[in-house]
Amino acid sequence: ETGVTQSPTHLIKTRGQQVTLRCSSQSGHNTVSWYQQALGQGPQFIFQYYREEENGRGNFPPRFSGLQFPNYSSELNVNALELDDSALYLCASSVKTSGSYNEQFFGPGTRLTVL
Amino acid sequence: GEDVEQSLFLSVREGDSSVINCTYTDSSSTYLYWYKQEPGAGLQLLTYIFSNMDMKQDQRLTVLLNKKDKHLSLRIADTQTGDSAIYFCAETKPGGSYIPTFGRGTSLIVHP
DSSP states (O other): OOOOEEEOSEEEEOTTOOEEEEEEOOTTOOEEEEEEEOTTSOOEEEEEEETTEEEEEOSOOTTEEEEEOTTSOEEEEEOSOOGGGOEEEEEEEEOOOTTSOOOOEEOOOEEEEEO | OOSEEEOSEEEEETTSOEEEEEEEOOTTOOEEEEEEEOTTOOEEEEEEEETTOSEEEETTEEEEEETTTTEEEEEESSOOGGGOEEEEEEEEOSSSOOOOEEOOOEEEEEEO
16 A cells, blocks of 8 residues: 655746746545745645545645545645745645544655745 | 744663653633654654643553543553654644644653
8 A cells, every 4th residue: 555645746936927836646645735844944734635626725825726536646736936825735634524634644755935 | 932842852771761842822622633754754642641641551562641630641661772763742622613723842862
């Protein structure tokens, strides 16, 4: 059974550019959550996708958008990059069942640097 | 202030016990968690405790929850160099989505 994978591992962009980060969820998982982890901080929730629809969003502007595909893999898109977007972006997958705790399994992250 | 607060650093000697502390603000928190992050890796869930419990033990790990003081601690017995990592405390609130809110993390350094 493969765990959560993310690509690319590292990425350098310049201000104003757009970026797409990818995540393959763990086999059998139907929910993907994305987090931004700035240096020295804990992860901050960006949004969650369940069965291809956004299922919750944190305090991030609309230039952060996402997609989930029928195979439950996911993309995070960030438009008009700003210097403060430099961070480790973590993807986590889980199985959503109503009313009970669902452990999230994290990928290794994509390190984005904006110059 | 922050929803979840932790001290930033802890240094211990190999073989000693480590105690990492966390305070949270929301008394309605449902679950409280401890995650471990090693360099270059994602987060690994170590353990979690439901808010109606006050203690949970899992091998070398002991979690203590004081709901009155909104204080959570993680004790690692017989700390090893492989335990060196950043430890994050997190909470989830009622509502069904179980999205954790993380603290800033405590960097645990284990020296021989």
